[in-house]
Amino acid sequence: MVLTLNQVDFQDLQTKVRINPETYLKFEDGELVTLQNRFSDKTIEIKYDIMLILYPMVNWITVGELCEGWPPEDQQKIKEHLDMLYQSRIVVTSEAELPQKTPSNLPENLGNAVRINVENHHVMLRDSIRMSCFQRAIQNAVTSESIVMDLGAGSGILSFFAARAGAQKIYAVEKRPDMVMVAKKLAKANGFEEQITFIENSSHLLQANEIESKPTVLVSEILGNAIFEENILEFTIDARDRFLAEGGKLIPGALEIMVVPFDSGEVVDKRLEIGELEKIYGFNFDILKTVLTQKPTLKLEDFNPKRYTMMGDPVCVTHLDFYKITSPLFQQSFEFTPMKDGFVDGFCVYFRAIMDEETVLTNSPWAPPTHWTQMVFYFPTKHPVKANEKVAMEMVYDGGITLWFKEDWSV
Numbered sequence: 001m002v003l004t005l006n007q008v009d010f011q012d013l014q015t016k017v018r019i020n021p022e023t024y025l026k027f028e029d030g031e032l033v034t035l036q037n038r039f040s041d042k043t044i045e046i047k048y049d050i051m052l053i054l055y056p057m058v059n060w061i062t063v064g065e066l067c068e069g070w071p072p073e074d075q076q077k078i079k080e081h082l083d084m085l086y087q088s089r090i091v092v093t094s095e096a097e098l099p100q101k102t103p104s105n106l107p108e109n110l111g112n113a114v115r116i117n118v119e120n121h122h123v124m125l126r127d128s129i130r131m132s133c134f135q136r137a138i139q140n141a142v143t144s145e146s147i148v149m150d151l152g153a154g155s156g157i158l159s160f161f162a163a164r165a166g167a168q169k170i171y172a173v174e175k176r177p178d179m180v181m182v183a184k185k186l187a188k189a190n191g192f193e194e195q196i197t198f199i200e201n202s203s204h205l206l207q208a209n210e211i212e213s214k215p216t217v218l219v220s221e222i223l224g225n226a227i228f229e230e231n232i233l234e235f236t237i238d239a240r241d242r243f244l245a246e247g248g249k250l251i252p253g254a255l256e257i258m259v260v261p262f263d264s265g266e267v268v269d270k271r272l273e274i275g276e277l278e279k280i281y282g283f284n285f286d287i288l289k290t291v292l293t294q295k296p297t298l299k300l301e302d303f304n305p306k307r308y309t310m311m312g313d314p315v316c317v318t319h320l321d322f323y324k325i326t327s328p329l330f331q332q333s334f335e336f337t338p339m340k341d342g343f344v345d346g347f348c349v350y351f352r353a354i355m356d357e358e359t360v361l362t363n364s365p366w367a368p369p370t371h372w373t374q375m376v377f378y379f380p381t382k383h384p385v386k387a388n389e390k391v392a393m394e395m396v397y398d399g400g401i402t403l404w405f406k407e408d409w410s411v
């Protein structure tokens with residue numbers, strides 16, 4: 001009979017052994033009892049009225065060997081207890097089926113639509129603001145004890161920062177084989193090949209046993225021009241939940257989505273076009289006027305605030321705390337306060353990535369430029385606004401971002 005105990009309460013060794021949901025009891029005939037499924041959400045304490053001597057560093061312990069030399073009644077009690085568990089057949093599985101760790105529930109092809117080639121990496125490497133923000137945050141977070149996961153390693157630059165900061169081990173996870181090849185060569189040329197383990201795969205397809213030691217720092221620079229198109233939320237939550245050690249650090253630790261309303265000054269009004277159709281066909285198209293004009297057009301561009309009339313201060317729509325969020329999807333109401341009477345037909349959307357307490361990386365159009373452009377939403381109609389009268393809006397991320405005026409949808 002073989003007993004495995006992953007977590008033992010050595011404080012109270014005399015009376016109890018703590019069995020967590022990942023604890024398995026293996027029997028001589030090869031059968032394995034795991035408490036995983038039955039009691040997945042809590043730690044169970046199984047009381048023993050005898051003393052168990054366990055070697056802290058040993059995973060598999062042969063109870064028979066341990067029991068040797070013990071009073072026969074103690075041996076008997078252990079066996080009875082295990083038998084009792086076995087009889088109740090909480091869950092019986094084979095060793096091959098040992099649950100590794102919850103597999104990712106993200107779709108297999110997630111992220112495949114976006115391709116970042118070596119020229120894009122060159123552009124990113126030349127973005128000194130991006131580089132210095134990540135470098136500083138990595139230096140602040142990494143110690144000689146750190147195990148780092150660089151999610152979306154690309155050229156490997158952030159892994160190199162972590163290596164230079166003295167990290168014990170770095171898992172550089174990159175799905176593109178060409179970039180892994182480049183990054184491996186760069187690592188070798190810079191003497192980091194011992195510290196960095198390259199894994200050529202998408203993070204959500206990694207198995208738990210590919211990451212031997214739990215990362216204590218998770219760096220994810222998969223921020224796109226449309227903020228979320230590289231699925232930073234999905235991949236970060238997935239890697240955090242499946243790999244990050246308890247109390248581990250995330251870089252960035254949060255993402256704020258900022259919005260600023262403006263008047264483009266252009267006269268584009270689909271309502272007028274639909275009015276023309278009404279005249280031609282003699283139908284009432286009022287609802288069409290509303291429905292067809294609610295959806296803004298998204299352009300990724302270098303937004304120049306001087307070209308337009310800003311109609312309000314930037315608003316933080318949502319603060320996505322990477323330590324806490326459980327779902328990548330969100331629907332968030334927000335308001336802006338027009339600073340004058342006039343019209344609003346556009347919104348510039350940008351991010352503030354909170355790297356740590358000291359550092360914020362942003363692609364705000366008012367901040368020094370980075371390689372990121374901004375997301376600019378142009379509405380096909382002008383919304384009249386009045387100074388200081390709040391305007392209610394909604395933003396949704398459901399795989400892509402969109403926003404709308406609440407008033408439009410209440411019609």
Ligand SMILES: C[S@@+](CC[C@H](N)C(=O)[O-])C[C@H]1O[C@@H](n2cnc3c(N)ncnc32)[C@H](O)[C@@H]1O
Pocket residue numbers: 111116121124125151152153154155156157158173174175176179201202203204221222223230235
């Ligand atoms: C924006 S680049 C950043 C590269 C590098 N970390 C840097 O800061 O220069 C993102 C990289 O992550 C890779 N990538 C995106 N999602 C990934 C995922 N889930 N798993 C592994 N690689 C991913 C892309 O192929 C790309 O090379």
